């Protein structure tokens with residue numbers, strides 16, 4: 010894509026001067042020594058000390074300033090190189106020789122789930138120009154920083170189908186797999202560990218009946234929305250109705266909300282993104298909402314906390330026990346609806362104080378506009 014002019018040898022020193030003038034990083038290096046760019050990783054961003062560097066050898070010094078393991082990858086102009094995972098508080102280096110072009114610098118952890126969370130930035134690498142003039146260089150960088158295309162609206166319509174099950178409190182079936190992940194959860198660890206023993210991620214399930222349909226819109230970090238209704242009859246014969254009309258947006262450590270709705274996320278389980286008491290999964294859509302909840306036609310709350318995802322199957326046919334710790338390769342057809350009381354509200358009058366219902370063979374499509 011980028012055309013390099015052949016450079017007559019007599020112009021080499023002028024070219025070098027032009028390249029060195031480009032950036033502080035370049036200015037700091039001696040001839041032949043790699044440029045140094047520092048990269049800071051944290052939840053959920055990648056910060057580079059330089060936005061633009063001259064082509065040639067470059068050493069990235071990478072610090073994980075976050076609270077979970079990350080890694081660093083540089084991709085573009087035909088190269089793709091990454092570090093090993095970097096533990097919180099640790100550093101690593103990556104030395105590359107970069108041609109002119111635009112590169113992505115991102116965290117590759119979790120099959121790009123961290124990248125989707127925002128751990129992504131760009132690095133422009135500019136080539137020497139025979140004229141060496143500032144005009145030429147600024148023209149180049151304008152071209153490299155081409156504006157993003159038109160904002161893409163992602164929308165999905167999900168319909169629950171197949172067997173409907175209610176999940177009742179019980180032990181999590183993969184406690185040893187979750188234990189090392191839970192160590193990283195800080196203040197939240199205690200509550201999660203009590204859910205390992207007796208929580209909503211159990212094999213204690215019962216068949217029920219119900220319907221669930223919603224539309225969700227993922228517009229990025231803000232302006233996401235959701236619109237949908239679920240109706241179901243629980244094991245005890247109670248009729249519940251849930252009406253979702255707005256998203257939750259506030260991030261909690263280890264529990265990012267992605268603005269409310271996110272499509273195509275790989276998370277839970279080993280990823281350290283959201284609870285490891287759900288196996289590692291891929292989701293077509295995940296969302297966090299506030300909802301109106303009714304029981305036998307009486308309003309229970311206007312601010313029920315709801316987490317919904319259409320995900321790769323975690324439960325087997327028949328008894329609907331959790332069948333895998335890594336379920337990310339399974340068919341995406343399980344629709345999970347988890348409902349908790351709003352902040353400060355009493356537990357629901359249901360086993361464990363929560364409502365957790367799955368539609369095991371669900372489907373999605375683009376909604377009619």
Ligand SMILES: [Cu+2]
Pocket residue numbers: 078079080116117118123128
């Ligand atoms: Cu990361």
